[in-house]
Amino acid sequence: MFMAPKPIEGEKRVFMTGNEVVAWAATAAGAEIMYGYPITPQNEIMHYWTRMAPKYGRKFLQTEDEISAGFTTVGGVLAGKRAFTATAGPGNTLMQEPMSMAEMMRLPTVLVVTQRGGPSTATVIYSQQELTMTCFGGNGEGMRIVYSTSGHQDLYDYTIKAFNTAWKYRFPTFVLGDGYQSKMREPVTIYDPEARNISMVPAEAYMGNPGTPGVDRDPVHLRNTYNMEEELLKVINDNMATYESIAPEIVEYQEEEVEDAEVLLISHGIVSRAAQGAMKLLREEGFKVGYFRPITVRPFPAEQLRERAEKAKCLLVIESAYGQLKRIVTDSLYGCTTTIKSYMKPGESVTVEEVVEKVRSLY
Amino acid sequence: MSVQPQMPRTWRTETKPHKFCPGCGHPLVLKALSWAIEELEIEEKVVFGCDIGCSLLAWDFFNLDSVQTHHGRTTPVITGIKRVRPDLVGVAYMGDGGGYAIGSQHLVNSAMRNEKVTVILVNNTQYGMTGGQMAPTTLPNQKTETTPYGRSVEETGLPTKGPEMVASISSEGSYVARGTVSNVRQLKKYIKRALEAQLNGNFSFIEALSLCPTNWRTNAEETWKFLEDQMSKYFTVGEFKTPAQKKEG
Amino acid sequence: MSEAPVILEAYIGEYASGKSEVAINRALRLCEQGREVTLVDLDTVEPFYTLRPLKKQLENKGLKVIAWETKETVGLGETGSVLKPEMRWALKRPGDVILDVGYGVEGAKTLNLLEGVFKRFPLKVYVVINTARPFTSEVSDIVEYIKTLGKVDGLVNNSHLGAETDLDLVQEGARIVSKAAKILGLPVVATTAEIQIAERIGTKDCMGHPVWVIRRYMEHSFW
Numbered sequence A: 001m002f003m004a005p006k007p008i009e010g011e012k013r014v015f016m017t018g019n020e021v022v023a024w025a026a027t028a029a030g031a032e033i034m035y036g037y038p039i040t041p042q043n044e045i046m047h048y049w050t051r052m053a054p055k056y057g058r059k060f061l062q063t064e065d066e067i068s069a070g071f072t073t074v075g076g077v078l079a080g081k082r083a084f085t086a087t088a089g090p091g092n093t094l095m096q097e098p099m100s101m102a103e104m105m106r107l108p109t110v111l112v113v114t115q116r117g118g119p120s121t122a123t124v125i126y127s128q129q130e131l132t133m134t135c136f137g138g139n140g141e142g143m144r145i146v147y148s149t150s151g152h153q154d155l156y157d158y159t160i161k162a163f164n165t166a167w168k169y170r171f172p173t174f175v176l177g178d179g180y181q182s183k184m185r186e187p188v189t190i191y192d193p194e195a196r197n198i199s200m201v202p203a204e205a206y207m208g209n210p211g212t213p214g215v216d217r218d219p220v221h222l223r224n225t226y227n228m229e230e231e232l233l234k235v236i237n238d239n240m241a242t243y244e245s246i247a248p249e250i251v252e253y254q255e256e257e258v259e260d261a262e263v264l265l266i267s268h269g270i271v272s273r274a275a276q277g278a279m280k281l282l283r284e285e286g287f288k289v290g291y292f293r294p295i296t297v298r299p300f301p302a303e304q305l306r307e308r309a310e311k312a313k314c315l316l317v318i319e320s321a322y323g324q325l326k327r328i329v330t331d332s333l334y335g336c337t338t339t340i341k342s343y344m345k346p347g348e349s350v351t352v353e354e355v356v357e358k359v360r361s362l363y
Numbered sequence B: 001m002s003v004q005p006q007m008p009r010t011w012r013t014e015t016k017p018h019k020f021c022p023g024c025g026h027p028l029v030l031k032a033l034s035w036a037i038e039e040l041e042i043e044e045k046v047v048f049g050c051d052i053g054c055s056l057l058a059w060d061f062f063n064l065d066s067v068q069t070h071h072g073r074t075t076p077v078i079t080g081i082k083r084v085r086p087d088l089v090g091v092a093y094m095g096d097g098g099g100y101a102i103g104s105q106h107l108v109n110s111a112m113r114n115e116k117v118t119v120i121l122v123n124n125t126q127y128g129m130t131g132g133q134m135a136p137t138t139l140p141n142q143k144t145e146t147t148p149y150g151r152s153v154e155e156t157g158l159p160t161k162g163p164e165m166v167a168s169i170s171s172e173g174s175y176v177a178r179g180t181v182s183n184v185r186q187l188k189k190y191i192k193r194a195l196e197a198q199l200n201g202n203f204s205f206i207e208a209l210s211l212c213p214t215n216w217r218t219n220a221e222e223t224w225k226f227l228e229d230q231m232s233k234y235f236t237v238g239e240f241k242t243p244a245q246k247k248e249g
Numbered sequence C: 001m002s003e004a005p006v007i008l009e010a011y012i013g014e015y016a017s018g019k020s021e022v023a024i025n026r027a028l029r030l031c032e033q034g035r036e037v038t039l040v041d042l043d044t045v046e047p048f049y050t051l052r053p054l055k056k057q058l059e060n061k062g063l064k065v066i067a068w069e070t071k072e073t074v075g076l077g078e079t080g081s082v083l084k085p086e087m088r089w090a091l092k093r094p095g096d097v098i099l100d101v102g103y104g105v106e107g108a109k110t111l112n113l114l115e116g117v118f119k120r121f122p123l124k125v126y127v128v129i130n131t132a133r134p135f136t137s138e139v140s141d142i143v144e145y146i147k148t149l150g151k152v153d154g155l156v157n158n159s160h161l162g163a164e165t166d167l168d169l170v171q172e173g174a175r176i177v178s179k180a181a182k183i184l185g186l187p188v189v190a191t192t193a194e195i196q197i198a199e200r201i202g203t204k205d206c207m208g209h210p211v212w213v214i215r216r217y218m219e220h221s222f223w
Helices: A018-028 A043-052 A066-078 A089-105 A131-136 A152-169 A179-183 A229-250 A271-284 A302-311 A324-332 A352-362 B026-040 B054-058 B074-084 B096-100 B104-112 B162-169 B184-199 B220-234 C019-032 C052-060 C107-113 C139-147 C167-184 C195-201
Strands: A011-017 A033-036 A059-062 A083-087 A110-115 A145-148 A173-178 A185-191 A253-256 A263-266 A289-294 A296-298 A314-319 A339-344 B046-050 B065-068 B089-095 B117-123 B175-180 B204-209 B238-241 C008-013 C037-042 C064-066 C096-101 C123-129 C154-157 C188-193 C211-213
Touching (some): A011 A018, A018 A043, A018 A110, A018 A152, A018 A173, A018 A185, A033 A043, A033 B074, A043 A059, A059 B074, A066 A083, A066 A089, A066 B074, A066 B104, A110 A152, A110 A179, A131 A145, A131 A173, A131 A296, A131 A324, A145 A152, A152 A173, A152 A185, A152 A229, A173 A179, A253 A271, A253 A302, A263 A271, A263 A302, A263 A352, A271 A289, A271 A314, A271 A352, A289 A302, A302 A324, A324 A339, A339 A352, B026 B117, B026 B184, B046 B054, B046 B074, B054 B089, B074 B089, B074 B104, B074 B117, B089 B096, B089 B184, B096 B104, B096 B117, B104 B117, B104 B162, B117 B184, B162 B175, B162 B204, B162 B238, B175 B184, B175 B220, B184 B204, B204 B220, C008 C019, C019 C037, C019 C052, C019 C123, C019 C211, C037 C107, C052 C064, C096 C107, C123 C167, C139 C167, C154 C167, C167 C195, C195 C211
Parallel strands (some): A033 A059, A110 A173, A145 A173, A263 A314, A314 A339, B046 B065, B089 B117, B117 B204, C008 C096, C008 C123, C037 C064, C037 C096, C123 C154, C188 C211
Antiparallel strands (some): A011 A185, A145 A296, A253 A289, B175 B238
């Protein structure tokens, strides 16, 4: 097992930007290599990883593009290492090809996405427009696990968790952040996972294990190509059945004041901070407002949301995208008759004040 | 009485007969690779990656740990493995479309970075598995499904000379050669030198001139003639870069 | 133009160490003393919490600010590290000049982009240190880091944890920064603190360094 020097013993309250948090978390999680290609707003993940890597016995490869960054990550995982990459926007688009291979072959890649504006080059700043792509991109079925973080502590916790989820369940796992979280600075507690009794799921090699293939052991033959429809159907059905059976263990969400909520605010990622703030202000004013935040946006906490949604009078989906979260919500709630309203600002932030105003307008 | 010819140790009998067409050059290249691995006694260390296209039919060809990747992406997958397992020997196996078209950036950049991997590219002048379309290696005036009147150099440029390109950009110590299935002993020697270059910590690249009677629509005699008279004239066989800077025909 | 000798200072330091914050506050204080002050945004690596969004606000307070305005650039972050021509000549301006220099490997080398940087004596280069940042939380790390920076004239203790900052953290930062400064043979120019904490510290920190009261402007700037 990999025993590299630890970047941190115990725990420590520190002041950092989100991208640095990711680099520290990946180091603390025992990631052995990052493969990456420059794109804003992800760059400082690489900057800080490359500063720390030699100190803690880790590696880095700067590739020729995101396609290569993704496929080298696949290679690192095949070799049995906790390997990860990070990207955003158009880079995430290119990353879908290697991630579809990881999805088909159930390879535990970890990809940190720092969402930026879209479509195309758009802005390098911020958005939540990579939700659909990160959950369902590529020519696949969305057999992925996607954690949507809302700030620095989440970035730290879920980057560590992503490696464990990936290696435990063997599905490609994503940390879905955004440019604001990347660049914002706020206090965060960084820790050695062991100090919190988090044990890291060991990585295992798919290829290159000891022994001469064909003599001491069978050779490993891995593929993602199948001949016939029936053959593929079986593979996908089996993988999907596994995915659906583990989904309840993986699903995470946050909720507050949902019991008597008339208006239920639904948001993910950093926007949920505005929604939560608005909920608190509105409660003080006597409005019965609740707050629901999926942390895993894939698999989605559909049952839990349905239970809360059916009791509410109105759902307000708030996002920095044009209905990407709303589509998932609507799909999850099919048959539920509660009105669904939306507040959509593709590529722009949402403030507490805006949410408060929007909710007031619903009354 | 029949005597089975001796096969290399990594030749996996359970998956034979192989799935390549009769007269295909792939099995000859793969056999040359097998012999080279055996002579170097590195079976235990080799990880083999194959591309999309006919090369993917090699996915279970060997008693070697093998992975079939995406079209053009075998080089980065093997690079990714090699970066964290420098003790292994990585072989990326692909066709001319995979290496010179869709994956050309990976070939160029892995050579530039002197990745410690061996890329073996099979040149059969067209895309075989998709039904015989023009490839970067299609000869001038050669007819393919997408150049039904013959490849126009004016419209599509000249065939890619890969080893010449790679030799000019790769580091000292790397090994670059073009062999041919019409001289398997020489091809095996080149592949062996390529693997040795990797074992010495350098990049290596082999292009193998190969045969595709199915898409060339040629009988045995014409198949051989196309390779010997046409391909070998345009694509010079030989070593383009050797660690000791020795050249050999 | 100011009567007193001109003050030329560059603030450099780790990513998110508070360089811009310290530079802004320093420039504003000089400005309040009736001096002519130009503040220059030299963050060329990955401009984010730079002065850009604050430019107007600072100009209204009487500062001259040389910084791109967000709307003047295209694809910030893609092309954001473009040097504004005026920046190159900033040291030739009359009056005091305060430079806010970006982080990055050898970020201090950014100063080489300025005309006359080594001629117009005395440009002082101060390193801003926040000991709540893990790369600069220990004496040895700070020493090692500062040794990579080239010409340095002093250290500023800007230890804080945002809204969670307390008195002990600032004083502990002062002790750590002092030790590092002693090893390096450099002075500690100041300890910074927001008003509530500064009042509790007094005019000198526990190591006897002057306390600069600062207001945190940067939290309000996005890109």
